[in-house]
Amino acid sequence: MFDLAEKLEFTATSEDGRVLDALAHAQRHEGARGEYITAFNEEGGRVDISFATQNWQKAVVDKTRPGQFVRKHFEAMVFAALAEELRTGDVAVVGSEEYVDWSEQLLVWEVVEEKLADYLVEVGLAEEGETAVFDAKFFRRQLEDKLRSAAAAADAGYPDNESLVIDPATGIPSLKPHRSEGQRPSAKRLEQEIKARMPERTLIGICARTAYWVEWWRRFGPPSGNDPKLTDPFGRYVLTTFVKGTNMGPYEAARHIPGVSGHELAYVANRHFSLVLLNEAIADLVNAHARLDISQAWGDGTAVAADGTHMDTYLDNLLAETSVRYGKPGGIAYHHISDTYIALFTHFIPCGVWEAVYIIEGLLKNASEVKPTTVHADTQGQSLPVFTLAHLLGFDLMPRIRNWKGLTFYRPSKQTEYVHIDALFGRAGQEHHRLGPDRVPVPAPDACGDLRTRGRHFLGHAAQALALRLAQERHLHRLP
Template identity: 80%
Template sequence: MLLYGQIGRDRAVMFDLAEKLEFTETSEDRRVLDALAHAMRHRHARGEYITAFDEEGKEVDISFATQNWRKAVIDKTRSGQFVRKHFEVMVFTALAEELRTGDVAVVGSEEYADWSKQLLDWEVVKERLGSYLVEVGLCEEGETAAFDAVSFRRQVQDKLTAAAAAADAGYPDNEGLVIDPETGIPSLKPHRWERQRPSARRLEHEVKARVPERSLMGIVARTAYWVNWWQRFGPASGNEPKLDDPFDRYVITTFVKGTNMGPYEAARHIPGVSGHELAYTANRHFSIVLLNEAIADLVNAHARLDISQAWGDGTTVAADGTHMDTYLDNLLAETSVRYGKPGGIAYHHISDTYVALFTHFIPCGVREAVYIIEGLLKNSSEVKPTTVHADTQGQSQPVFALAHLLGFDLMPRIRNWKGLTFYRPSKTTEYLHIDALFGESGKNVIDWDLIESQFRQGRGLRTGGGDLLVHAAQAAALGLQEERHLRHLPRGRPRDPHRPAAAVPL
């Protein structure tokens, strides 16, 4: 009843929308669409109950709903009938979820199009599959033709066997990890902080003495002058900007948007510019695509510095999100339970060379693990990481599988790792030091036959052949388009100058 109080006001609009849009399933599961058709047939009903049978006399299948939903929809005292209000709410809630996950598509739509229709043809993928397998390290040059489900099974099995053997051999020299020989529960010893060495203090003193202090605006201007990233921006037509001084205007606009200040708030503190000028430049000369190109220029220039090579080689990246304030009338604005205020999440990929490779702006309720892979695919800089460190949001089984197929190592912070089940490579495998970690001998063994069969079943996903590797190759070959949900964000606009600025950072 709580949900119907929210949906009931828009009931007529939702039925009209469902009548005008043409929905289609992206799999063989039509249960939600069949339930929607049943609700549409009884849209003009005003009674408390409707029949539970369709026009052919078959009972409408609502097994897609949870047990609590089915209890609310089915009245035990009235066999063969549904509670109408509860049934409608259940159907529209399930339809929204199916549209979000891609199990239901809208014909003629861009945002909710059928993803299976956008895949490459098998003939196109077959030409690129061999080079893709070599590039991501799944097989060697000349062995691509023989790579199949058996080869994939053998590869991951050998990888687990080698990793477990290395852990067993290195356990006696490990000073931090302790495995209880009786229960097999692992634990970590407390790490003691070591005081800063005198050489580190001398280095810090020399860095502060030799590096002059710069203002943030000065840093933005200097990098724009030396790297020329400001030339990436301009009108959408591609013509030369009709601005008196495009360099200054683009530098100031980048500073204002990057600090989340807002154009009219910035005009109060920066002499010589107006809020209208800054807002006009941001709306007419900046875009997500151009910003990503400018970011790639900066990342490439940073990677060529000597000091960045002292920090890392660019093969490792860390991914994490930061809460950002937004306008409330924003398609991405949500009230975060974790942060206790509305806004969105800026999801960053930070390289081990101490530079941000890529940033997504996502809603608060989205699973961040999805954007771990998307950020790597959309990274257009010369820095190509192969290892990703993430927080507990990165602990996702589908992401682990795709990470292996896309050729990078996912290293998240494991949630509740003491209670996890560790699997042996085979029933006969035993270890000298870490055997208690896997439980009783002969148990907790990976079902390699299941992995092999699931790999083979992927061949039926697309007419003409292909397998799970095809979809990974398609993602890498196609790349990813500009985020559709960021195209129509509200830009800078007049606002109360006494309110704190909370614009969406580009």
């Protein structure tokens, strides 16, 4: 880790440089072999480790030696914090592509103004001709109209609804238990007919058939782009895909597959395969699958489901974490599955992250012709920032809502009343059950004050207005 830190140039993307200062302190004492190192930097000030959790700070600081750090614990804490800062974008690597400073990738406002009108029309936030008047008030009125139409549709369809019940006294909604009617005779006949017309195939046979018809194997080859110097590139690429896809390993597979050695399979996997080429081959398969009649019977490709699967990894993997849910170390393979029953994109993420963060990334990196506009997810997809970005990016985020009975429902206006679902919003005219007027702008931070983005003085005098606003909204559930 020290060798890697010496070869890379790190920079903070905010004015909070505590982690990089601690890293520099650890690098200055890299050659130390004692159990303790000094807790003071070159200027005589104490190294700030407030970025770490209390457990880390207890492990690093020895009560019997107040001016020193436990060296090994301090180094582990610094590199763990550095990995987290790189993951969240608070620390960037100069010259990197994946860990570049995100603030340098933002468009200047002059370029945004040129592209804004076309973008609003493309994502459905405005119609042709409306972009000239698209401002904050128009955006707010658009959201209010959407809320008003959704509430009116729910009120009109409530009498015909057989599952949702709203308590007229408390306004708490509840769902009636749904009981399956069982498998119909027509479904059983359909299953028998499918089995008769679709014989069982081996997995390696399916790989060979799809490679022959779709020709996804032509995506692979040496990095130079030249033709592969292999006797049978088709067969070798199919075997390598099967071996790597089943996680069997080249030398284990060579024990069961005659005519090929483990060295040959490992050579092709390391020299002719890459993540970019794999994604291109996946896009070819997705595009071919979308043209099938049976896949169009399942769906039209406009909806996608996002969910993660725990995968075992080596403990020394940088992405490996202990999952609280599964009780073992590993990572999460986060899939985007189309309504045509094929995976569009898969991303490997740590266990400790909120999965909703990677919903948008999967849509952006999807290189196939299938472009979904609706994303279904479990409770890990419920996130206020991701809801906001989904609306601005022009797709519908439909997660399973956690604690939905305790949510506060707002009226489009103070005078709005409904026939069937009015109890859901509380009493008409109740102040905290309606959308108020436009908020008073929060004052700008004090230009003469401390501008540390993680310090308590970052907002300056604006904190007073925020504290007043939070005091007015104490009715909100689970507000810290």
